[in-house]
Amino acid sequence: MLAYVARRLVQSLLILLGVSLITFALLYVLPADPVRQIAGRSATPQTVENIRHQLGLDQPFIVQYGRYLLGLVQGDFGRSYLQRTEVGELIAARLPASLELMVGAIVCELILGLTMGLVAALKRGTATDQALMVGSFVGVSAPQFVVGLLLLYVFAVRLSWFPIGGYGSFSHLVLPSLTLGILGAGWYSRMMRSSMVDVLRQDFIRTARAKGLRRSAVIFGHALPNAVLPVIAMIGIDIGMFMSGIVVVESVFGWPGIGQLAWQAIQRVDIPIIMGVTLVSACAIVLGNLLADLVTPFIDPRIKLQ
Amino acid sequence: MKSFLSCSVAALALGLALSASAPAFAEDAGMASAKAAEYQPDPDAKEGGAITVTYKDDVSTLDPAIGYDWQNWSMIKSLFDAMMDYVPGTTELRPALAESYEISDDGTVFTFHLRKGVKFHNGREMTADDVKYSLDRVTDSKTQSPGAGFFGSIKGYDEVASGKADGLSGVEVVDPSTVKITLSRPDATFLHVMALNFASVVPHEAVEEYGADFGHHPVGTGAFKLSDWTIGQKLTFEKNADYWRDGVPYLDQITFEIGQEPIVALLRLQKGEVDIPGDGIPPAKFQEVMADPDQKARVVEGGQLQTGYITMNVTMPPFDKKEVREAVNMAINKDRIVQMINNRAIPANQPLPPSMPGYDKSFEGYAYDPEKAKAMLAEAGFADGFSTELYVMNTDPNPRIAQAIQQDLSQIGIKADIQSLAQANVIAAGGTKDQAPMIWSGGMAWIADFPDPSNFYGPILGCAGAVPGGWNWSWYCNEDLDKEAAKADSIVDPAKADERDKMWSDIYDKVMADAPWVPIFNEQRFTMKSKRMGGADNLYVDPVHIPINYDYVYVTDVQ
Numbered sequence: 001m002l003a004y005v006a007r008r009l010v011q012s013l014l015i016l017l018g019v020s021l022i023t024f025a026l027l028y029v030l031p032a033d034p035v036r037q038i039a040g041r042s043a044t045p046q047t048v049e050n051i052r053h054q055l056g057l058d059q060p061f062i063v064q065y066g067r068y069l070l071g072l073v074q075g076d077f078g079r080s081y082l083q084r085t086e087v088g089e090l091i092a093a094r095l096p097a098s099l100e101l102m103v104g105a106i107v108c109e110l111i112l113g114l115t116m117g118l119v120a121a122l123k124r125g126t127a128t129d130q131a132l133m134v135g136s137f138v139g140v141s142a143p144q145f146v147v148g149l150l151l152l153y154v155f156a157v158r159l160s161w162f163p164i165g166g167y168g169s170f171s172h173l174v175l176p177s178l179t180l181g182i183l184g185a186g187w188y189s190r191m192m193r194s195s196m197v198d199v200l201r202q203d204f205i206r207t208a209r210a211k212g213l214r215r216s217a218v219i220f221g222h223a224l225p226n227a228v229l230p231v232i233a234m235i236g237i238d239i240g241m242f243m244s245g246i247v248v249v250e251s252v253f254g255w256p257g258i259g260q261l262a263w264q265a266i267q268r269v270d271i272p273i274i275m276g277v278t279l280v281s282a283c284a285i286v287l288g289n290l291l292a293d294l295v296t297p298f299i300d301p302r303i304k305l306q
Numbered sequence: 307m308k309s310f311l312s313c314s315v316a317a318l319a320l321g322l323a324l325s326a327s328a329p330a331f332a333e334d335a336g337m338a339s340a341k342a343a344e345y346q347p348d349p350d351a352k353e354g355g356a357i358t359v360t361y362k363d364d365v366s367t368l369d370p371a372i373g374y375d376w377q378n379w380s381m382i383k384s385l386f387d388a389m390m391d392y393v394p395g396t397t398e399l400r401p402a403l404a405e406s407y408e409i410s411d412d413g414t415v416f417t418f419h420l421r422k423g424v425k426f427h428n429g430r431e432m433t434a435d436d437v438k439y440s441l442d443r444v445t446d447s448k449t450q451s452p453g454a455g456f457f458g459s460i461k462g463y464d465e466v467a468s469g470k471a472d473g474l475s476g477v478e479v480v481d482p483s484t485v486k487i488t489l490s491r492p493d494a495t496f497l498h499v500m501a502l503n504f505a506s507v508v509p510h511e512a513v514e515e516y517g518a519d520f521g522h523h524p525v526g527t528g529a530f531k532l533s534d535w536t537i538g539q540k541l542t543f544e545k546n547a548d549y550w551r552d553g554v555p556y557l558d559q560i561t562f563e564i565g566q567e568p569i570v571a572l573l574r575l576q577k578g579e580v581d582i583p584g585d586g587i588p589p590a591k592f593q594e595v596m597a598d599p600d601q602k603a604r605v606v607e608g609g610q611l612q613t614g615y616i617t618m619n620v621t622m623p624p625f626d627k628k629e630v631r632e633a634v635n636m637a638i639n640k641d642r643i644v645q646m647i648n649n650r651a652i653p654a655n656q657p658l659p660p661s662m663p664g665y666d667k668s669f670e671g672y673a674y675d676p677e678k679a680k681a682m683l684a685e686a687g688f689a690d691g692f693s694t695e696l697y698v699m700n701t702d703p704n705p706r707i708a709q710a711i712q713q714d715l716s717q718i719g720i721k722a723d724i725q726s727l728a729q730a731n732v733i734a735a736g737g738t739k740d741q742a743p744m745i746w747s748g749g750m751a752w753i754a755d756f757p758d759p760s761n762f763y764g765p766i767l768g769c770a771g772a773v774p775g776g777w778n779w780s781w782y783c784n785e786d787l788d789k790e791a792a793k794a795d796s797i798v799d800p801a802k803a804d805e806r807d808k809m810w811s812d813i814y815d816k817v818m819a820d821a822p823w824v825p826i827f828n829e830q831r832f833t834m835k836s837k838r839m840g841g842a843d844n845l846y847v848d849p850v851h852i853p854i855n856y857d858y859v860y861v862t863d864v865q
Contacts, residue, residue, distance in 0.1 A: 032730030036737065036775050040374055040452025045773060047454055047467055050447040083366045084521055085537075093537035157573060165570045166563075167539060254362075254565040256538035264363050269730040 005294065012286040019282040020072070023275055024065050032269045034081045055081075068275070077279075078272040080265075087276040091258055095280070097167060098257030101180065101250070102242050104173045106235060108181025109188055114228065116185065117192020121227075122219070124197060132189065139186030144245055148179040148252035165254040176253040180245050184238055188231060196227040229299040236292025240285040345393045345400070347553055348841060348858070355861035356559035357581040357839070359853075360571040364564055365541060367521030368532065370506035371444040371451040377584065379503060380851040381562070384543065384555070386506035386526030389418050389437070389485075390497055394851075394858045395844030397757040399497055403432065403507055403527065413492035413798025416500075420483040424550045426509045427531040434479040439510045441487075442466065442473040453504030456755070459493040492796040494806060498756035501850075529555040529857040539564055543856070556860035572834070576601075581836040581861075584853055589703060592648045595834070608847025609661045610831045611754035613654055613762070616696075616711065616824040617736070617745045617779040625694075625743060629686035631821040635672035636679035637718045643710050644827050647703050651827035657762050657814050659828040663803075664759030664810035671818060671825070680718045691719020697735050697742045699749035700726040707826075708746050736779035745779050746826075757849065759810035760795050767817055780822035787813055838863045 035052045036043075043051075052058045056067060071078055077087035113136075120132040155175060156164040162171050199205065200223055208218045246259030254260070258277050265273035367373050370386045383391075391402040401407060404418040424432045444451045445466045457463055461476025476488040489496065499505060512525035524532055527550065530543035543560040562584070566574070571583035572591055587595050587605070595601045618625040618634060625631055640653035655671025658664055683691065696715075698708040708724045715722045722744065727735070729750060735742040754761040765771040769788050771778030794809040817823075833846045833853050841859040848855040 030731070031734045031738075032728070033734050033737075033775060034730075036733065037730060038450055038452065040455075043452065043455050044458070044467070045775065047447060048775060050467070050469065051450050054448065054450065079518065083364065084369070084372060084518055085367075086519075090537060097538070164573050165566065167565070252567075254567060254570060256565050260565060261364075261538065267728065269728065 005290075008290050008293070012290060015286055016279065016282055020069070020275070020279055021065065023278045024068060025061070027271045027274060028061055028064070030269065030271075034269065034271055037269065038081055072279075077276040080270050080273050082268055082270050083273075087272045090261060090273065091276055091280055094256055094258045094261050097255060098246055098250070098259060100173065101176055101246060101255060101257055102239070104177030105180035105184065105242060105245075106238070108177045109184030109238075110232075112181060112185035113188025114192050114231070116189035117231075118196060118224070120189065120193040121196035121200065124193075129193075133193070136186040136189040139182045139189075141186075142182070144179055144183060144248045145252055147182055148176070148249055151175050151179055152252065165252075167254070167256050172253075176249050176255050179249050179252070180242060183245065184241065188234075191231050191234065192227065195231055196223065199223045199227040202226075230296075233292055233296050233299050236288040236290070236295065239288030243281040243284055348860075350840065351556050351858075351860045352840070352862060352864050353556050353860070354558050355556075355864040356561065357557060357836075357859075357861060358561045358563060358579065359582045359584050360563045360566040360574070360580050361584040362565065362567055364538060365535075365562065368524040369521030370503045370508065370524075370526070371440075371449050371453065372521055373503060374452045376852050380848075380853070380856065381541075381543075382503045382506065382524075383528070383851055384530045384560075384856045385524050385528040385532060386503065386508070387424075387528055388501055388503070388505040388507065390501035390505075392501060392850050394855050395842060395848050397849050399501060402501070403437075404500075407497075409798065413494070413796070414489045416487045416489070416496060417480070418485045418487070418500075420485065421550060422483055424527050425548050426512070426527055427525045427546060428509060428512060430509060430511070432507055432509070432527055433482045434485045435482070436507050436509060437485045438473065438477045438479050440507045441477050441505065443508070443513065444504050445474060446472075451504060453502060456499045456502060456504055459489045459491055459496060459499075461488045461490045463490070492798045494795050494798050495756065495758045495760055498758055502755060530560065551857075555857045557856070560856055575834060575836060578836065581839055582853060583834055586853070587832055587834055589648065589650075592650065592832075596648075601834075604835050604837065606833045606835070606843045606846040608831045608833075608844070608849075609659065610829055610847075611659050611662055611757060611761075611849065612829045613657055613659050614651070614826045614829065615654070615657070615747050616826060617742075617747065618822060618824070619740070619743050619779070619781050620820075620822050621781045622740055622743050624686070624688060624692055627686050628820060629682050630688065632672065633679040633682040633686070633718060634715070634720070635821050635824050636675045636682070637720075638711060638714050638824050638826065639674050640826055641674070643707055646706060646710060647827075650832065651829045654825035654828050656818055656825055657767065657823060658759055658810075659754075662754065662757060662759055662762070664807040664814070666811040666815060669811075669815055669818070672821070676714070676717045683718055683720075688719070691721065693721045693723070694743045695725050696722040697725045697727065697732050697745040699729045699732050699746075701729075701749055704746060704748040707748055711746060733777075737775040737777070739774060739781065742779065747779075759807060759814075760791065763791050763810075763813065767822070782817070782820065782822035784817075784820065787816055 035048055035055065035057055039048045039051050056064060068078065075088065077091070079086055080090065083090070116132050116136060120129045123129045152164065152175060156162045162175050166172050205218060205223055208222050246257055247262050249255065250257045250259035251263045258280065261273060262277040265277065361377055363377065365378055365381065366375060368378060368382055368385060370382045373379065373382050387403045389402060389404040390399050392398055393400050403421055403424060405421040406419045408417045420434060426432055441457065443449055445454050445457050445463055447467055447469050454467060460474050462471060462474045465471035466474055476490070478486045480486050506526060509525055513520050516523045522535060529546055529549045531546050532541065533544040534542040541562040545555055545558045549555065568583060568585040568588040569591060571580055571585065572588060574580040575583055595605065618631050620626055644651050644653055656666060656669050683689070696708055696711060698704050705724065705726050708726070712722045712724055732745060733750060736745050765777045767778060767782060768791060769783035769785060772781045772783045790809065790813050794806050794813065797806040831847050835846060838861045839859060840862040845855040845858050
C-alpha cells in the first residue's frame with residue numbers, strides 16, 4: 001500500500017512537471033510581449049529592454065523555465081505582470097471560494113444524480129426511466145454557460161429567488177453550484193442506474209427478497225449501499241471536471257474563485273497567473289485521481305492496488 | 307496613453323466634454339491662484355452617505371506609478387494628489403499640492419511652491435523631499451512604471467532611466483516647501499504631465515515598508531483612503547477627514563464591488579443596489595436603456611479624447627502607395643459603422659477628436675465615395691484589387707466593425723481576411739515590421755492622457771513609434787513633421803497657445819495628406835447613475851476622472 005502511494009506520488013510529480021513544461025512552453029511561444037504591456041505606450045525601447053532584463057525575459061527558454069521551477073520549489077509562483085502582486089497570494093485569496101463552490105456542486109450532483117439514477121433503475125424500462133435518462137443526457141451535453149445564464153435569468157432575474165450573481169451568503173451559492181452540479185448529475189444518474197441494475201440482479205438480493213424482506217428494506221438496506229459505493233468513488237475524478245467548469249461558471253456568476261482569476265489573466269496575457277492557476281488545477285486533478293484510486297479498494301475489497 | 311486592458315466600446319477612459327481650452331498656463335502665483343478659485347462648490351451638496359460602484363475585472367494596482375488602466379485611473383486620483391490637477395468636470399489645469407508655480411521665460415525651469423500643512427494618510431506632513439522622491443521613483447527603471455516616459459523632458463531623465471543615476475538631476479529641493487524642476491528642453495505640456503497620476507506624491511516610508519505591494523497598501527494625500535481590499539471581491543474607500551481641500555469629499559464611503567458582469571450591474575442598478583456601473587451600459591442593453599425615459603434620464607452623455615482608426619502599414623506593398631491608402635480612406639462607410647454601434651460615436655475625418663485643442667473644423671478629409679476609390683485604385687495599378695489582412699481585437703463590437711470594413715473594401719475589389727486575435731497579440735503584430743498590413747484599432751484605440759494635441763502624435767504617428775514593439779502601427783515616419791512637432795512643443799508662452807494649436811492642426815492635416823490612417827469615429831461616453839446621485843452632469847463625464855469624479859459627487863438621500 002505505502003509503496004503504491006509512493007509510486008503514484010512520484011508519477012504525479014512527473015505529470016505536474018510535464019504540465020508545467022508544456023504550459024510554460026506554450027506561453028513562451030505566444031506572440032504577445034508581456035514587457036510591452038508592462039512598459040506601456042510611452043516607454044522608450046531602452047526602458048523596455050531594462051524591464052525585460054529585470055524580469056529575466058531576455059534569457060533563453062531553458063533558463064527562464066529553470067528559474068520558474070526553482071521558485072516553485074520554494075513555493076514562489078512569481079509576481080503577476082500586470083497586478084504586480086504575488087501570484088501565490090492571489091490564488092490563496094481566491095481558493096476558498098472555488099472550494100466552497102466545488103463542495104456545493106458535489107452536494108448538488110450527488111443529490112440529483114443518485115436520486116435520478118435510483119428512480120430510473122427501479123422503474124427500468126418505463127417512461128419515467130426514459131425521461132430521466134434523456135434528462136441526464138441533456139445535463140451532460142448542455143454547455144455550462146448556457147445552463148448558467150438560463151438559471152440566472154429564470155431564478156434570479158425573473159423570479160428573484162436568488163441574488164443575481166455575487167458572493168457571500170448561502171443563497172449566492174445555490175445557482176452556481178447547481179450549474180456545475182447538473183453536468184455531474186448527468187454522469188452520476190447514468191452510473192447509479194447501471195450500478196443499481198447490476199446489484200439488483202445479484203444473488204444476495206434474491207436471497208433477501210426470498211426471505212421475505214419488505215421491498216424498501218431490500219432496496220435501501222441491501223441494494224443501495226452496494227450500488228452507491230463505486231459511484232461515490234468517482235468524486236475524485238470529478239475534481240478534474242470541476243476545474244474546467246469553474247472557469248466558465250465563476251465568470252458567469254461573478255464568483256471570486258480561481259476560475260475567474262484564470263479567465264481575467266488569459267484575457268490580459270498575464271503569464272505568471274495563467275501558469276499558477278494551471279498548476280494548481282493540475283495538482284487538484286492529479287490528487288483527485290489518486291484519491292479515487294486509493295479509496296476504491298476500501299469500498300470494494302475485490303479491487304486490489306497494484 | 308492608457309493601455310486599455312479589456313474594454314468595450316461602452317466604457318473607455320479619458321473623455322472630454324468641453325470645448326477646446328488651451329492648456330492653462332500661469333507665469334506668476336497670482337494667476338495660478340485665480341485659476342484655483344474658478345471652481346464654485348455645489349450649494350445643494352450634502353455631506354455623508356455611501357455609494358456602490360461595480361466592475362467586472364479585478365483592480366490591478368493602486369500604485370500611482372504603475373496603475374494605467376481606465377479602472378484604477380480615477381481611483382488613484384481620489385487616493386493621491388500631484389502638483390497640478392484639473393477643475394472638476396473640465397480640462398482646465400489648476401494647482402493642487404502646489405499652491406502656486408512659476409515658469410522661467412525660456413520655459414525650462416518650473417518652480418512649484420507647495421501648500422503647507424498637507425498630510426499623508428499616515429499623518430505625516432508632505433514636504434518637497436517627497437515630491438523629489440516620487441519623481442525619482444517613477445522614472446527609476448526598477449519601478450517599471452508605464453508612465454516613466456512622460457517625464458523624459460526633465461533634466462537627468464536618461465541617466466535615471468538607464469540606471470546610471472539614482473535621482474533626477476533636474477529636480478531640486480530648494481526648501482521644504484519649494485521644488486525647482488529643470489527641463490532639458492522647453493516642454494509646453496509639462497504642467498499636464500505634473501497632473502498625471504504618475505506625478506502623484508507618495509511617502510517614501512510607506513513605499514519602503516510595503517515594497518512591491520505598495521499598490522495594495524496605497525498611502526497618499528488624496529480625498530479618500532483605502533480602508534479594505536478583499537481580493538477579487540471588493541475595495542472600500544473611506545473619506546479622508548484631514549483632506550487639505552475644504553469641504554470635499556462629500557461622500558463618507560465608496561465601495562467598489564468586483565467581479566460583476568456589466569449586465570448584472572445594470573439589473574442591480576435598477577433594483578437600487580448599485581449607484582454607478584463602472585463598466586458602463588452593456589452594448590446589448592444600450593437601446594433598451596435609451597428607449598426608456600426613466601432610465602435615459604439617469605444617463606449622462608459626454609465626449610471623450612478618443613479616436614478609432616484603421617492603420618495601413620506604409621512599409622508593406624501595396625500600402626506603400628499613397629493612392630491606395632487614399633482609396634481605402636474613401637471606401638469606408640463610417641456612418642454605417644457608427645450606426646452599428648448604436649450611434650455611440652461620431653464619424654471622424656482626422657486623428658484629433660473634436661474636443662481637442664488643435665482640431666481642424668474646416669478640414670474635410672476624404673468623403674465616402676467608392677466609385678472614386680475604385681478609380682484611384684485602378685490608377686495605382688490595382689484595377690482588379692488585391693488581397694490583404696485586417697487585424698482586429700476579438701471582443702465585441704470589434705469583429706463586427708471589422709466585417710463592415712471588410713465589406714466596404716470588397717466593394718472596391720480589396721479582399722481583406724480578418725485576423726481576430728486577443729488584444730496583446732494584435733498589439734504585438736502591430737509592433738512587428740511587415741506583419742500587419744491593416745489594423746482596426748478598436749479596443750486599443752488611442753485615448754489622450756491629457757488634453758493637448760501633441761498627445762496624439764509621437765508614439766502613434768511619429769518616427770519614434772515606428773520601431774519594433776512600438777505603437778505606430780502604420781510605420782509612418784515623416785521626419786519633416788517630426789521637426790515641426792518638436793518646434794510646436796517648444797512654444798511654452800501661453801500668449802502663443804493659439805499659434806501652437808494651429809501648428810498642430812497643420813501637422814495633422816499633413817499626416818492626413820499622406821493618409822496612413824483611416825480615422826473612423828470618436829466615441830462618446832455614457833455614464834449611468836442611480837436616482838439618488840447628485841452633482842453637476844459634468845462630474846459624471848469628467849474628462850479626467852473615469853467613470854466619475856468621486857471627490858465631488860454626493861448622494862441626495864442623506865440628512
